[in-house]
Amino acid sequence: MSNYGCQQNLINADFSLKAILEFVCGESNKLANCALYYGRQLYFKTGKIPGKYDFHKMFKSNLHFKALYSHVAQQTLTSVAESFSSYIGRLLGIKSGTVTQHPKLPKYRKDSLKLVTFPIADVKLKNGLLRFPLGSKVKLWFGIGEFFLPMPSNLDYKKLVEIRILPRNRCFYAEFVYRTEEQLGSAVLPGSxxxxxxxxxxxxxxxxxxxxxxxxxxxxxxxxxxxxxxxxxxxxxxxxxxxxxxxxxxxxxxxxxxxxxxxxxxxxxxxxxxxxxxxxxxxxxxxxxxxxxxxxxxxxxxxxxxxxxxxxxxxxxxxxxxxxxxxxxxxxxxxxxxxxxxxxxxxxxxxxxxxxxxxxxxxxxxxxxxxxxxxxxxxxxxxxxxxxxxxxxxxxxxxxxxxxxxxxxxxxxxxxxxxxxxxxxxxxxxxxxxxxxxxxxxxxxxxxxxxxxx
Known part of the structure; x- marks a missing residue:
């Protein structure tokens, strides 16, 4: 049975790489805010919440969506859909008595940066560097189609599942999510x-x-x-x-x-x-x-x-x-x-x-x-x-x-x-x-x- 491990690496970014990461995480946050507005209004008016495929279909022509690689933008929208599902789940938990604290609807994040997730299928390894693609509009606007990060020497590329760019306290981290196998424990003493x-x-x-x-x-x-x-x-x-x-x-x-x-x-x-x-x-x-x-x-x-x-x-x-x-x-x-x-x-x-x-x-x-x-x-x-x-x-x-x-x-x-x-x-x-x-x-x-x- 496979589990998943996660390793965080601090990105030592120069000026140009930092500008790219800030742009990507900023566009992810703006796209999430657009989806939040749509989801909140739909909930206020109908009491329903949109699913991730509703978000994907609704925002595929959005400029913030096009500024990101398509699968990356879909991951951002999926995270918004999951936050609404979690809100509804907690409401149901209050009714059943399993949750005591009343939840709040997902809120907007103004002038902020949001985590960006790259599925490993979209990230290519070449000469020890990982290539991360950018959206079609970015190449048209700035002439930049990708950025690169070093591949950690202690990880196996074939076991990677996804890579996340995490902004935190004016720093950027690369989170490498990989498959792990369950460890076989040593002999145990019954009743210990x-x-x-x-x-x-x-x-x-x-x-x-x-x-x-x-x-x-x-x-x-x-x-x-x-x-x-x-x-x-x-x-x-x-x-x-x-x-x-x-x-x-x-x-x-x-x-x-x-x-x-x-x-x-x-x-x-x-x-x-x-x-x-x-x-x-x-x-x-x-x-x-x-x-x-x-x-x-x-x-x-x-x-x-x-x-x-x-x-x-x-x-x-x-x-x-x-x-x-x-x-x-x-x-x-x-x-x-x-x-x-x-x-x-x-x-x-x-x-x-x-x-x-x-x-x-x-x-x-x-x-x-x-x-x-x-x-x-x-x-x-x-x-x-x-x-x-x-x-x-x-x-x-x-x-x-x-x-x-x-x-x-x-x-x-x-x-x-x-x-x-x-x-x-x-x-x-x-x-x-x-x-x-x-x-x-x-x-x-x-x-x-x-x-x-x-």
Whole structure:
């Protein structure tokens, strides 16, 4: 079974190439705005939405359509049709109760640039360069019929499906979408499970029932966001609303690249841990709309909301599908309060019984004390309780989750090649080192599973 991967490459464009890319993405946006106007008016007057073939037929003589290669223009119109279909789908979801937030009709984008998609059938490879065709009108107006980009050396041209030109923060990226085969996972231990608890300083804490535990440190990522917020505040001080500049675009794009890199590295650490230890199932603790309903004070809320845990969850899910690892999401009510070592009951959110009380207590931000005085890592306690949330349903054996693994999980820092060893629990056996696989700039974000390219 084939999935699809996606690789983003920053385009180092000279003046002429940048002008061409701006023109192409600008024409794509203008064509999309024309289609949006037609679709919105049709919906207001008849309650119906047009399909992609209706758009193709309606706008094939449009000048913005002719400024693009025909298949490229059709891809732009198809994306508009899909946005209207998504709007109707969400309306139906509200009626059925599966969607809570009311959707909005697709809106126009003024003076903007839009993503452009080239099917691989229209892109030719010659002498290591990819040739991208332009519309017939462009050749007539400017005498330019194509532009060229280098073919990445780490990709196979025969596996490419499409190439997208993505404008973002005054930069341009080439997104290469390619076919991938499902990876054959290593031998798994039946009934093995890894519980994941998310936070801020400890971005992700993992505890398994095969005697392993780890923490992915989130302080560096939090620091990056704090620096970014300060710089944005300084640069926008005494400026009109909506002010934007080259410097703002540059630091925003740098921060976004670092965040994407962190998401990919953290997800890869989780998957490598599962493959190395033969873990069959990943259980991710997640409360829906937890960021929207966060009430931890203004400063803490800002730190929490800007940490891309939702994107990390989706990335782990993608890799689990690729490596045939089971993925389960569960609500995490009372997992931080209840004591795992004392086997406290874990009611679901809003179902706490009268008189319920935890046996232990969280004495500091990172330390939890059980009823007999044993002190363990607070986030490790939460991750172990997340497994308990689904233990009966999955028939899991939790006897191998010991206080030793909960006392001192292995700390892993992102953007560090090697982590210092630490003593395993209270004994003298050292944990093996985890190596964070470095991701080069031209492979950040690859591979992703089908239809998810960020």
């Amino acid at each position: 499970v890894l519980g994941l608890d998310n936070g801020i300083n400890n971005w992700l804490t993992g505890v398994s029932n095969v005697g392993t535990s780890f923490i992915i440190d989130g302080r560096h990522l939090k620091s990056l966001n704090q620096w970014y917020n300060k710089r944005i505040s300084v640069l926008k001080e005494n400026r009109p609303q909506g002010f934007w500049s080259n410097q703002l675009a540059r630091i925003t794009e740098k921060r976004n690249r670092q965040v994407r890199d962190a998401v990919n590295k953290a997800a890869r650490i989780v998957i490598d841990h599962c493959l190395k230890n033969g873990i069959e199932t990943v259980v991710f603790g997640w409360n829906k709309e937890q960021k929207q309903n966060a009430n931890m004070g203004q400063k803490t809320n800002q730190k929490f909301v800007q940490i891309p845990t939702g994107r990390l969850k989706e990335r782990i899910l993608q890799l689990c599908h690729q490596y045939k690892i089971k993925f389960l999401e569960t609500e995490e009510a009372y997992t931080s309060k209840a004591s795992f070592l004392d086997n406290d009951s874990l009611p679901a959110f809003g179902e706490k019984t009268e008189g319920w009380k935890e046996s232990g207590k969280r004495i500091t931000r990172g330390l939890y004390r059980s009823a007999d005085g044993t002190k363990i890592n607070a986030d490790g306690n939460g991750a172990a309780n997340i497994i308990r949330k689904v233990a009966i349903k999955l028939g899991l054996d939790l006897s191998r989750i010991s206080s030793g693994e909960l006392i001192a999980p292995l700390k892993i820092r992102l953007w560090v090649l090697q982590e210092s060893p630490r003593m395993h629990g209270m004994g003298s056996i050292k944990h093996h080192l985890y190596y964070v696989r470095s991701i080069t700039p031209n492979t950040v974000g690859a591979p992703l599973t089908k239809n998810i390219c960020q």
